[in-house]
Amino acid sequence: MLRLWHLFCQTVTVAVAVLFVVWTFHPEWLRRPLIAEDPLPTIREAVSSPPAEDNLAGGSARAAAKASRSVVSIYTRREVARSNPLREHPFFGRFFENEPADDEQPGLGSGVIVSADGYILTNNHVVEAADAIEVAMADGRTATARVVGIDPDTDLAVLKIAATDLPAVTFADTSTARVGEPVLAIGNPFGVGQTVTQGIISALGRTRLNLNTFENFIQTDAAINPGNSGGALVDMNGNLLGINTAIFTRNGGSMGIGFAIPVDLARGVLEQIVRNGSVTRGWMGIEMQALTPDLASSLGVGREQGVLVAGVMRGGPAARAGIRPGDVIVSIDHKAARDAAGILNQVAAISPGTAAQVELVRNGKPLQAAVEVGRRPTDNRRTETP
Numbered sequence: 170m171l172r173l174w175h176l177f178c179q180t181v182t183v184a185v186a187v188l189f190v191v192w193t194f195h196p197e198w199l200r201r202p203l204i205a206e207d208p209l210p211t212i213r214e215a216v217s218s219p220p221a222e223d224n225l226a227g228g229s230a231r232a233a234a235k236a237s238r239s240v241v242s243i244y245t246r247r248e249v250a251r252s253n254p255l256r257e258h259p260f261f262g263r264f265f266e267n268e269p270a271d272d273e274q275p276g277l278g279s280g281v282i283v284s285a286d287g288y289i290l291t292n293n294h295v296v297e298a299a300d301a302i303e304v305a306m307a308d309g310r311t312a313t314a315r316v317v318g319i320d321p322d323t324d325l326a327v328l329k330i331a332a333t334d335l336p337a338v339t340f341a342d343t344s345t346a347r348v349g350e351p352v353l354a355i356g357n358p359f360g361v362g363q364t365v366t367q368g369i370i371s372a373l374g375r376t377r378l379n380l381n382t383f384e385n386f387i388q389t390d391a392a393i394n395p396g397n398s399g400g401a402l403v404d405m406n407g408n409l410l411g412i413n414t415a416i417f418t419r420n421g422g423s424m425g426i427g428f429a430i431p432v433d434l435a436r437g438v439l440e441q442i443v444r445n446g447s448v449t450r451g452w453m454g455i456e457m458q459a460l461t462p463d464l465a466s467s468l469g470v471g472r473e474q475g476v477l478v479a480g481v482m483r484g485g486p487a488a489r490a491g492i493r494p495g496d497v498i499v500s501i502d503h504k505a506a507r508d509a510a511g512i513l514n515q516v517a518a519i520s521p522g523t524a525a526q527v528e529l530v531r532n533g534k535p536l537q538a539a540v541e542v543g544r545r546p547t548d549n550r551r552t553e554t555p
Contacts, residue, residue, distance in 0.1 A: 228405045232353055233365045235407030239283075239338035240400055241306050242357040243291060243314070243328075245276035245299035279356035279400030280304065280328060281409060282335050283439060287312075289328040290439055291399030292414050293319045296326050304330055307363060318442035321547075322382040322450070324414055325435055327442040338401065341408035343431045346370060346387070354391040354413055354427070356400025366392040368425075375428060376510050380415050383514065386428040387411045393427035402429040411435070451519035452545035453492075454485020457509040460497060468497055469533025475499045476506050490527070490540040497530040517545065 278295030282288070289304065296302055302314040312330040319326040347370065354366045368391030375386040389402060393416050402411040411429030418424050441448045458479040460470070468477070475497040481488045498506045502525055506512050519525055521544040529536040 229351070229353065229367055232403055232405050232407040233355070236338060236353065236401055236403040236409070237355055237363060237365065238307050238336040239281055239409075240355045240363060241280045241282060241289060241304045242360075242363065243276075243278040243280050243295055243399060244303045244305065245278070245296055246301040246303075247274045247276065247298055248300050277357065277360050277396045278398045279396065279413070281338050281399070281401045281412065282306075283337055285333065285335050285337050287330040287332045287335060288317070288439070288443060289314065289330065290412060290435060291326050291328060292412065293321050293324045293326040295399045296328065302328065304328070306335075318446045318448070320438045320442065320448045322448070322545075323430060323434060323438055324381050325412065325430065325438045327439055338403075338409045339407070340432050340436060341404050341406070341410045343387075343410060343433050346373060346404070346410060348373060351405055352389055352391055352410060353403050353405075354389065354393050354397060354400065354429075355403065356393070356397035356413060358392075358394035358396040360396055368392070371426070378415075378428070380428070383434070383517065384510070385431055385434055385514075386414075387431055389427050389429060390425040391427065392423040392425075394423050395421065397427075449521060450517035450545040451521055451523070451525075451542040452485075453487040453516055453525075453540055453542060454482035455487045455492065456480035456482075457498075457512060459509065465497075468495070468530065470497050470499075470530050474505060474507065475530065476509055476512055486540050486543045487538075490538045492527070492529065492538055492540070493531070495531070496536075498527060499530055499535075500528040502526050503528075516542065 276295065276299060278291060280289040280291035280295070283290050296316055297319070299316075302316070303311060304314045305311050310332075312332055314328040314330045317327040317329050350370050352368060352370055354368070356364065358364050368389050370387060371390050372388035375388050376384045378384055378386065380386075387402065387410060391402070393413050397413050398415075400413045401409055402413050404410050409432050411431050412435050413427060413429045415428045416423060417426035417428075438448055456479045458464075458477040460475050460477050464470075464477060465475070478487075478492060478494055478496045478498060480494055481492055498512065500506055501512065501515055502519075504515060506515075516525070519542045521542055523542050525540045525542050527538045527540050529538055
């Protein structure tokens with residue numbers, strides 16, 4: 170038994186000695202894994218690989234990079250006369266001789282470069298009554314801008330700067346826009362610098378907001394704040410969907426309800442201003458009222474289709490054609506009249522001097538009237554009179 174114990178001890182001693190020699194001269198033999206391949210390099214590669222090209226974050230970044238180059242910051246200055254009755258006083262007036270008669274009122278907004286040769290689209294309220302307009306581009310350049318033309322009916326204005334080879338924005342097809350699609354709003358909120366916010370299209374075709382005469386807004390929950398006016402609302406391809414123009418707010422900041430003028434409407438205004446310096450729209454000189462079922466029954470229309478003529482401007486196109494208050498317009502140029510906004514837009518699209526065929530109902534009897542459409546007066550800009 171003692172002999173076996175000595176043999177065991179010798180064996181253990183030799184084994185320990187061999188292990189010590191191996192650990193000293195070839196330690197890697199003892200650290201070799203039991204599997205053929207180490208999966209860690211594959212895992213690291215997967216973690217560090219770039220995001221997929223079609224994911225939302227990547228699409229937002231590419232869209233922002235593409236569109237931001239075309240968005241500018243607009244700074245305005247307006248001279249405002251100081252209102253102090255003592256300034257004109259024969260005695261106290263001398264105390265104001267060394268003070269300037271006017272104050273400078275700064276303004277802030279955004280704009281979108283729409284042509285390589287320097288045309289910029291913005292809101293009319295951004296540049297209205299401005300005495301000086303300065304444009305700051307995304308690449309750091311600045312330029313003095315002049316107003317080419319304005320359209321208060323849509324709250325749009327076109328500016329021009331002396332520059333070439335500018336990064337003009339690309340226009341989207343708004344007919345394919347859908348509620349729920351992601352969008353980006355780009356502008357200069359509160360003057361902090363160019364800012365991109367993200368949201369979705371919340372609604373399309375918003376009207377009756379009493380913001381403009383002609384309304385067809387895109388509603389979005391992308392954050393829009395003071396200074397964003399005139400900036401870009403773009404899709405995930407970086408194409409211009411609309412011009413940001415207004416927000417619904419109770420505290421002066423974004424509450425998730427913003428409105429943009431669709432680019433198809435803005436483009437039509439842009440083209441007319443660049444070509445003619447102003448926007449020309451058709452006009453008949455009537456005031457309208459919605460036709461309720463009770464009104465339709467009392468007027469003998471027999472249906473709730475049409476719009477009631479509530480008033481006719483003396484000497485206007487409708488008056489000359491014999492249209493009277495109390496008539497019901499059923500259709501214009503064979504297109505059914507469904508509401509006042511529809512008639513307003515339809516008449517505005519008719520070229521002045523063109524004869525429009527108006528189908529009426531008067532005292533329950535159908536009538537036809539040929540109205541030679543006039544040019545919409547500029548002083549009617551805040552009314553809903555077609």
